[in-house]
Amino acid sequence: MIMSDVPASGATANASATTTDVQGDTFQHDVVRNLICRQARYPDIATTHDWYMALAYSVRDRMLARWAASTKTYAAKDVKVACYLSAEFLIGPQLGNNLLNLDMTSEAREAMRALGQSLDDLLAIEEEPGLGNGGLGRLAACYLDSLATLEIPAIGYGIRYEFGIFDQEIRDGWQAEITDKWLQKGNPWEIVRPDVSHYVSFGGNTQSETDAQGRLRVRWIPARQVKGVACDMPMQGYRVNTCNVLRLWKSEAVESFDFQDFNAGEYYEAVEEKVVSETLSKVLYPNDEPEAGKRLRLAQQYFFVSCSLQDMLRLMDAKGTPLDKFPDLFAAQLNDTHPSIAVAELMRLLIDDRLLSWDAAWDITQRTLAYTNHTLLPEALEKWGLPLFQSLLPRPLEIIYEINRRFLQDVRRQFPDDEARVKRMSLIDETGERKVRMAHLATVGSHSVNGVAALHSELLKQTVLHDFAEMFPERFFNVTNGVTPRRFLMLSNPELARLLDQTIGNGWRRDLAQLDALAAHADDTALHDAWRTIRRGNKTALAARIQNATGIDVDPAALFDIQVKRIHEYKRQHLNALYIISLYRRLLRDPNLDTAPRCFIFGGKAAPGYAMAKLIIRLINGIAEVVNNDTKIGNRMKVVFYPDFNVKNGHWIYPAADLSEQISTAGKEASGTGNMKFMINGALTIGTLDGANVEIREEAGAENFFLFGLTAQQVEERKQAGYRPAEYAQGNDDLRDALDQIAQGRFSRGDKQMFQSLLDNLLKHDPFLVLADFADYVACQDRVSEAWRDTRLWTRMSIMNTARSGKFSSDRAIAEYGEHIWKTRATRIDLARS
Numbered sequence: 001m002i003m004s005d006v007p008a009s010g011a012t013a014n015a016s017a018t019t020t021d022v023q024g025d026t027f028q029h030d031v032v033r034n035l036i037c038r039q040a041r042y043p044d045i046a047t048t049h050d051w052y053m054a055l056a057y058s059v060r061d062r063m064l065a066r067w068a069a070s071t072k073t074y075a076a077k078d079v080k081v082a083c084y085l086s087a088e089f090l091i092g093p094q095l096g097n098n099l100l101n102l103d104m105t106s107e108a109r110e111a112m113r114a115l116g117q118s119l120d121d122l123l124a125i126e127e128e129p130g131l132g133n134g135g136l137g138r139l140a141a142c143y144l145d146s147l148a149t150l151e152i153p154a155i156g157y158g159i160r161y162e163f164g165i166f167d168q169e170i171r172d173g174w175q176a177e178i179t180d181k182w183l184q185k186g187n188p189w190e191i192v193r194p195d196v197s198h199y200v201s202f203g204g205n206t207q208s209e210t211d212a213q214g215r216l217r218v219r220w221i222p223a224r225q226v227k228g229v230a231c232d233m234p235m236q237g238y239r240v241n242t243c244n245v246l247r248l249w250k251s252e253a254v255e256s257f258d259f260q261d262f263n264a265g266e267y268y269e270a271v272e273e274k275v276v277s278e279t280l281s282k283v284l285y286p287n288d289e290p291e292a293g294k295r296l297r298l299a300q301q302y303f304f305v306s307c308s309l310q311d312m313l314r315l316m317d318a319k320g321t322p323l324d325k326f327p328d329l330f331a332a333q334l335n336d337t338h339p340s341i342a343v344a345e346l347m348r349l350l351i352d353d354r355l356l357s358w359d360a361a362w363d364i365t366q367r368t369l370a371y372t373n374h375t376l377l378p379e380a381l382e383k384w385g386l387p388l389f390q391s392l393l394p395r396p397l398e399i400i401y402e403i404n405r406r407f408l409q410d411v412r413r414q415f416p417d418d419e420a421r422v423k424r425m426s427l428i429d430e431t432g433e434r435k436v437r438m439a440h441l442a443t444v445g446s447h448s449v450n451g452v453a454a455l456h457s458e459l460l461k462q463t464v465l466h467d468f469a470e471m472f473p474e475r476f477f478n479v480t481n482g483v484t485p486r487r488f489l490m491l492s493n494p495e496l497a498r499l500l501d502q503t504i505g506n507g508w509r510r511d512l513a514q515l516d517a518l519a520a521h522a523d524d525t526a527l528h529d530a531w532r533t534i535r536r537g538n539k540t541a542l543a544a545r546i547q548n549a550t551g552i553d554v555d556p557a558a559l560f561d562i563q564v565k566r567i568h569e570y571k572r573q574h575l576n577a578l579y580i581i582s583l584y585r586r587l588l589r590d591p592n593l594d595t596a597p598r599c600f601i602f603g604g605k606a607a608p609g610y611a612m613a614k615l616i617i618r619l620i621n622g623i624a625e626v627v628n629n630d631t632k633i634g635n636r637m638k639v640v641f642y643p644d645f646n647v648k649n650g651h652w653i654y655p656a657a658d659l660s661e662q663i664s665t666a667g668k669e670a671s672g673t674g675n676m677k678f679m680i681n682g683a684l685t686i687g688t689l690d691g692a693n694v695e696i697r698e699e700a701g702a703e704n705f706f707l708f709g710l711t712a713q714q715v716e717e718r719k720q721a722g723y724r725p726a727e728y729a730q731g732n733d734d735l736r737d738a739l740d741q742i743a744q745g746r747f748s749r750g751d752k753q754m755f756q757s758l759l760d761n762l763l764k765h766d767p768f769l770v771l772a773d774f775a776d777y778v779a780c781q782d783r784v785s786e787a788w789r790d791t792r793l794w795t796r797m798s799i800m801n802t803a804r805s806g807k808f809s810s811d812r813a814i815a816e817y818g819e820h821i822w823k824t825r826a827t828r829i830d831l832a833r834s
């Protein structure tokens with residue numbers, strides 16, 4: 001099927017290498033040839049970056065041989081392809097992971113050593129593609145890894161942003177945003193395909209006409225068109241031949257559209273048009289951004305969805321599959337509402353271009369699409385104002401109106417005399433300025449709707465999609481998120497992986513549930529010693545990076561207490577900060593207090609327009625400045641804000657954590673995936689009953705988890721009863737003192753104004769119940785300190801967390817999507833016969 005996509009000969013210079021694959025000296029030869037022929041360099045003058053590129057191309061060549069075999073097999077066989085539509089793919093650095101999945105890390109290390117290069121140096125200089133904000137984009141990347149590893153035919157579809165998520169620097173304690181120029185030195189993993197491109201329309205108007213057969217047809221006469229060009233990246237499965245593709249669309253001007261018959265004035269207009277077209281895929285939008293750049297964002301969403309659906313139709317045609325079999329060839333998963341315009345766009349392509357009837361098109365659309373919800377936060381549920389929608393996408397909007405008309409008819413039929421329900425369920429929000437509700441569009445147009453953790457899926461049915469769950473109960477599922485054990489255990493914690501092999505055999509590498517066998521060794525003293533030695537090594541490595549990035553000295557013997565994730569009020573980094581202040585004050589009051597040394601480590605980016613989140617970063621840095629320089633405290637506590645948290649830094653952070661902070665207000669974190677990465681690596685969790693924490697605690701056992709805080713239900717009750725946060729401050733000396741210290745400028749070099757808005761917000765509104773949970777959080781942290789004193793107990797709990805983490809593999813999650821939602825099957829790829 002994807003036959004036409006086999007790379008042109010230039011890119012597959014090494015396709016013949018399949019037979020001589022992974023022989024040290026052959027590989028070394030390939031690297032030198034790529035250095036000369038692709039980089040136009042030779043060994044004597046090559047920089048480290050040149051060697052990195054040469055190595056990356058040589059690894060890519062190995063993958064392309066598998067890609068060709070996969071493509072050929074999918075074309076020949078009756079397979080179903082899972083298409084994962086996502087505005088974000090936070091894939092992380094590729095070299096190490098590709099070497100791991102091809103099982104050629106040691107060969108590459110040897111070959112590079114023979115060439116006088118250190119593989120670790122080459123891994124270290126790789127720039128990561130920051131094509132995502134955080135958890136949602138990282139989930140998409142884990143799912144591509146698992147799809148290929150489980151040998152499921154799949155395509156990831158998204159946007160090739162020229163500038164990804166900004167790089168973060170800390171200046172004077174504040175976040176500074178630096179443009180992410182990830183493509184500046186080239187991306188060796190990418191294959192641009194000018195031959196695979198599609199046109200996308202914007203603006204203009206529509207006209208109705210009757211065709212020769214007497215059918216009513218609508219013509220969209222757009223004001224402009226943009227071309228999407230495919231940029232592919234190979235996604236290699238772990239120790240299998242399957243190599244799938246991540247296809248990202250880059251926007252380009254449609255030259256023929258503007259450059260015909262222009263005079264001088266029109267020429268410059270056409271050039272301007274070209275500039276506008278190319279800005280479409282220019283930059284990734286940070287989330288949590290209030291009302292910024294809305295128009296371009298909707299245009300981006302439509303652009304990549306339209307290109308992707310047209311591409312699927314093209315592949316169907318190339319395979320010779322009839323149109324009515326489209327849902328048997330493709331399953332398309334919408335990663336949140338960002339691609340939900342797919343409902344209208346697939347209808348448009350089927351009706352306007354392929355001349356299907358409404359009913360036939362609707363049947364295909366619903367059977368193809370499935371929707372994953374990622375949030376219950378009202379401000380994060382996407383809605384687009386009608387005037388914007390109308391001016392940008394007039395034809396898709398007409399289709400949405402017609403979907404809505406028919407849908408509301410069904411609602412009225414099923415629930416007579418309930419106009420309040422009709423209003424609530426409508427695809428158009430008529431309260432205030434009229435808007436399209438994208439979550440409703442996705443739910444109505446899909447055969448499956450899922451949340452991302454058991455609690456989240458339940459709350460989804462009780463709250464934001466309650467009416468829909470009543471109308472279509474059979475449509476609702478849960479698939480708890482997962483993370484890839486390749487990147488987050490084997491690649492980033494190789495010593496622990498080796499110890500696991502020695503202790504329980506290596507079956508866990510293909511089936512993470514087998515980690516359970518480790519539980520039988522939880523009291524084995526020799527294992528305890530080896531476990532602690534490895535953890536100490538990981539902490540020492542992180543301490544060196546902290547020293548390098550921040551100048552702060554931390555003691556690897558201290559308890560590493562880590563909270564890394566986007567900075568957001570619902571995630572409550574400020575709850576952690578308040579606790580740190582209270583602990584600091586306790587140590588000052590009682591210099592002889594016998595507490596275990598702790599190192600508090602934070603990391604995460606704040607959306608550039610989210611003032612409160614940026615202020616929380618400033619507060620953490622203010623506390624760090626005071627605590628780390630207080631000679632009365634010494635090594636008993638340290639506070640670190642590790643700058644620029646991304647996937648690459650995560651490789652060093654997750655394996656070095658003793659304690660994982662998962663302290664969001666219950667009911668607000670849909671799942672979390674950072675919590676899973678920590679657990680797999682043996683960290684204990686301090687957390688609320690939120691998102692996947694609930695299941696982490698169930699799996700680990702309550703005795704191996706530090707639970708605190710209000711439940712989701714209690715949070716709602718507390719709000720209903722009229723929550724007054726100031727009363728909590730009045731009733732708790734430590735809390736009042738911590739807030740006073742901030743107000744007095746203690747952490748802002750005497751500036752009493754700096755944190756005023758943060759304090760006001762906490763004392764007057766506190767929408768995320770930070771103050772209500774403070775006392776219980778402190779009590780729970782005391783239990784953590786007690787447990788840490790008992791090294792045997794702590795090590796046992798750490799081992800039990802890893803042992804019980806098998807459920808949180810993305811392989812399990814993808815198997816569930818495949819079985820219940822996509823109906824996909826594994827397809828073995830045979831290299832020899834290709």
Ligand SMILES: *Cc1c(COP(=O)(O)O)cnc(C)c1O
Pocket residue numbers: 133134135136138564565566645646647650671672673674675677
């Ligand atoms: C895993 C990950 C996240 C998600 O973390 P949560 O704790 O689930 O919010 C965000 N950013 C990066 C870089 C990650 O690797």
